[in-house]
Amino acid sequence: MIAELGHFALILALVLALVQAVVPMIGARGNRMALMAVGRPAARGHFLFLLVAYVCLTWVFIQSDFSVQLAASNSHSDTPLIYKITGVWGNHEGSLLLWALALSGWTVAVTVFSRHLPEAFMARVVGVLGWISAGFVSFTLFTSNPFDRLLPAAAQGRDLNPLLQDPGMIIHPPLLYMGYVGFSVAFAFAIAALLTGRLDAAWARWSRPWTTVAWVFLTAGIAVGSGWAYYELGWGGWWFWDPVENASFMPWLLGTALIHSLAVTEKRGAFRSWTVLLAIGAFSLSLLGTFLVRSGVITSVHAFATDPARGLYILALLVLVIGISLGLFAWRAPKLSGGGSFALLSRESSLLGNNVLLAVACFAVLLGTLYPLFLDALNMGKISVGPPYFEATFVPLMTPVVILMMIGPFVRWKGDDGARLGRMLWLSALASVIAGGAVAVAIDHVTWRSVLGLTLAAWVLIASVQLLRRRLGERPGAPVINRLRGIPAAWWGMWLAHLGIGVFVIGVTMVGSLEQDLDVKMREGQTTELAGYTFTFNGAQRFAGPNYDAETASVTVTRGDRRIAVLTPEKRVYRAQSMPMTEASIDVGPLRDVYVSLGDQVEPGAWIVSLHFRPFISWIWLGCILMGLGGIFAATDRRYRKLAERDATSPVGAAAQAG
């Protein structure tokens, strides 16, 4: 009954999505207010019915109603409640429903928070989002209905994949989806602007906070996913260049380029075509990510089902989106003029340089991810592209990005004087080379990579302090606290996010330089040393969890005479699927993690134990947190609200500013 109710709500949601897609668009074309006004209530109704469908599905999981196919395949009556709830999106059908729900949530948010937008523009934004949503809801209904019944009902469910029974997995998919889907808002703004023919500074300003928020979600989602892989997969790596990770990283790279390009379009009216292309690209890559992950062309923990019909449907959707939007762009772009001119040495050029490099980096990931699939599809052999390729490309591509990122904020818009910049920056550049080299010597690991990474990180830290001092120097005389408070949130956002990159680089460099791993066979009472820590194996014991049986080992970690921690890595076997799983145990610290995971029992009483030492790995996540915080600051700048009020009173005046 509940399942049918959910199914019915999903059908109604599709109907409303179509209304939302068609009616406001027609209204915007003929400038008919009554039709345009349909958009908002339709979007809200659409959201409401998707919410009902989603709640129904969750209820089915909580009730362990195994007459519903999806629950029978992905839940179990012994599964802890929280994993029953998150199990809803731990599968293909449910995660699509979450995708659609997130999209309609974004749509409603746009109708609420961007009320000041001109009616015709808003109607088109809502219409474009309606089309995307109709595409996804129909995909769900026709190829992957989550409410399909299983007759006769299963007596017991097959349980959620144990890898997904983890706190990280509770938040990773929703965050990632909010990010993916968020770029559809940036996309809808770009398409609406193309349709309206007003790609101006006002458009960029309206689009900016939404794009930034989507980027924050994506950043957080990727960071949580990486953290999950680190502690759940049991061998201490934090990024594997796995196609599924790449699928989320590509829109992130283009999205990063997009938020910077939008800044130029807003401030200077330049890069307009490029910004539109980036918005289209970021969203297309989000769709591509969904396609790659969901179609089963990649086997991974994310490929829940291998059904060619589904892959084809998303591929068709992808081709439609890219085709239509690029066609529209080709039709409208000739009308765009260049925008404000700028000199070779200017903030615009530095942002342009970064945009080019980020786009190339995205292309590199795309090539490494798609080329093997492409060859395979044409039956031209099987190849794989591993981490060495990505490392070989990313270090040289990201080095100039970081350098430009630090120089950029010092450079003036329109044009600047090279000598002025040189006088300002030579000292900090020199200081960071010395600092980077000195730290590399101090940690006794002098390679070109460690020196480069540490120098860049030092440069980010030093130049950030310098930038803040300059900013404060703009209002001499006033008390420091007032001067600090006078700096707009958007500036703090930029500063924090860039600082986050520096912290992130420290983490990556230190982990890459100093990490240590050791696999060793241990018996009760034996000790092993790694990186100055002593590990004593205290044996293993049987232990029964709610839906698994485990062997829990106990390992005491000491350093000198000091006891650091007692770690308890587990080897679990989940009962429903009799699937073994390694559960690592980590002592997390600000400067290092000590990580132990339990391998096989090779002889009675003797276990393989994997020991990992990870210096500064928390700094990787800390860097991501700073970037995310920066994004939040940037999106909540008061300026957007003030200007929104002004746009509402005189939309023409705001639009005319574009130089």
Next chain:
Amino acid sequence: MKPRSKRLLLVAGAVSLLVGAVALVLTAFQENLVFFHTPSEVAAGKAPQGRTFRVGGMVEEGSIQREADGLTVRFVITDMAQTVPVSYRGTLPDLFQEGKGAVVQGQLGPDGRFTATEVLAKHDENYMPVEAQYALDAAQMQKAAETVQQ
């Protein structure tokens, strides 16, 4: 400088940056491709020596042996037609089992033994690594073709 030549310089700068970066990407790509070979191809000598590649198939029943140190594992990868002996030192993935699919990455020694640096198994009980499945299918088709010819 005239505005026009400035603009030209800017475009030239951006384009050369782009070309350089793309060239870098493509070279790195060329150098780091890892090819996949089936056990039949390895047996036929089609796999390179001294270069990293992947082999996939089934872990032969009864072939897993641990050496005295407990860490080095020897096993045999088969596509049901030919076999490749493999040694690997390290922790095996949770779902690595005899009679199940696996893909190994590493190098082939002169003695015909494959030294793996990485072992991939499937992610849950349903799915076989695509490459392992491919090796089995290819060998089976080969066999079928030979039967027809006879």
